[in-house]
Amino acid sequence: MKTTKEVYLDNAATTKTDPKVLEAMLPYFSEHYGNPSSMYKLGHESKMVIDEAREEIAKILGGVRPDEILFTSGGTESDNLAILGSARKNKEKKNHIITSKIEHHAVLHPCEKLEKEGFEVTYLPVDKYGLVNPKDVKNALRKDTVLVSIMYANNEIGTIEPISEIAEVIKNFKKENKTQFPYFHTDACQAAGYLNLNINDLGVDMLTLNGSKIYGPKGIGILYLKTGVKIEPLVYGGGQEKNLRSGTENIAGIVGLTKALKLADEKKEEETERLLKLGKKLKEEILKTIPKTFLNGHPEKRLPNNINITILDIEGEALILHLDQYGIYTSTGSACTSHSLDPSHVILAIGLPYEAAHGSLRFALGRYTTEEDIDYVLEKLPGVVENLRKISPTKIDMSKLKL
Amino acid sequence: MKNENKKNKRSESDVVSYDKKEKWVYTENVKDHFFNPRNFLTTDMEGKFKYNALGMVGSPACGDMMKIWLLVDEKTEKIKDAKWQTFGCASAIASTSMLSVMLLENGGMKVEDALKIKPQDIMERLGGLPNRKIHCSVLGDKALQSAINDFFRRTGQNDRIKVEGKKVIDKVLNVTDKDIEEAVLEGADTFEKLQKKTKVGTGDPVCIPEAEQLLRFYKEKYFG
Structure with missing residues (x-):
């Protein structure tokens, strides 16, 4: 049953490094390896x-401004630096933060940490x-609010948030x-490579990007930090990155990330158009051929590469392991793949009833996805679903679900 | 048996949780029973299978649901046939499949012996389950218990029906020993975590020593 075919549809988890990116990085390991802080030529070149x-x-x-770009070790560090850094720096005056229930854990967990430090x-x-809803942001704003952090596009269900409208409310x-x-x-x-990254259009003060989601290397990210925004560092040392992120720069990573972003x-x-077409086919065919399925997330305001579908009466982990046998790589928000035995916080936040929350399947298409895939x-x-449904005692009446 | 042992060698991590907090591996034996489940009853055959005992536990909302049908010889009380259906992850499916194999071995197990099957016995035959998946084998055990109770009911042996007794530990918040067992299976390995999950002791602080004792008991029972 094991097959050699591989269809990688988990590009929201990470992406394969583009060969052009790898090629650009290679000279920075053993030829141009100088420390940028060194005085001599090799360092200066770096x-x-x-x-x-x-x-x-x-x-x-x-x-x-180029000096508004800080290099970090990835998306998680950039999120942590933005949130912990700005909150702690301004804690004498401000101690309230606004975020959403569907943020990535790299945002939610620093927020929870700040709650323990006395922030609300x-x-x-x-x-x-x-x-x-931007109106909800407006109503939540207080005189002691130090930070609003809302993701550009959700990693699980692909929904694109109204960032510029929220920026307007804050302005x-x-x-x-x-x-x-x-x-x-x-x-x-998740937005990079598909959505507009123009800071002025978005109206944000800080923005997180990383290499591993855009066919670049893992272990490198950036935080865009607007001039005048005051944060304190998480990492102390040699004072690199304007004293906000010490540590010898990851030059190969920086070169790789830059190439990947370019x-x-x-x-x-071109990719948006291509993936929209492939995603549409995938979604429509699944909804048509497999009964008791529905799309999660917004029908239009979604990432072109994300299709998240709930398949009733079966459980996500079982589904994923069967697809793995065919070389198809996907992910789920099922409880059985989580630490807490609760379904994913995103799936619960969009109000999916518990009995429907265990069978969500995420397809994250990407640069190497073909129509053949x-x-x-x-x-x-359809065969995998049919086999699992055959041995499942669960028969949910979809018309009775409050969706 | 020899073959089974060989299959029990663990391979690399098979599943990584979406929150990336944990990864787990399945033994070859778990995978075998997951990909090639034995003795299941397909939904289209449901009406055609002859049985005299039916048990069910769980619900789709909690993420696991199991149904077990048994055909028990009323004279010998041997289990002549066993079928099942499971909604759940790989370990839930594999546990029920393995349980059905155990019931039918050597011409069928007697119900009194079947009642002695413990979750650990199923796990052992599977070559182990990842810690956080142990509750899946517990569910199989409970579905079997419920099916055998049904057999006793149908054959007029009500005195043999075993009802799972719950003991209230925190009298103010009505937290039972079952709640504590569940919490331990879901990963509460310290009193702090147990309290976070069950609130035990926050209503009735007098019960804290007893709750701590139960925590130790269930930890040893399931995690050794």
């Missing part, structure tokens, strides 16, 4: 490379599509109250 990278990224983010956190609900609040607070941060890891930006329109999934999936 510094130049990093400066150029910062300039390129600044351009892609819509012409921001408002976790905004989302509607059944996973959308944050008006600042104007009315004559204050520079709250800061607005967004995690854009490629992703260049291919944005989609056809292969459509050929194998």
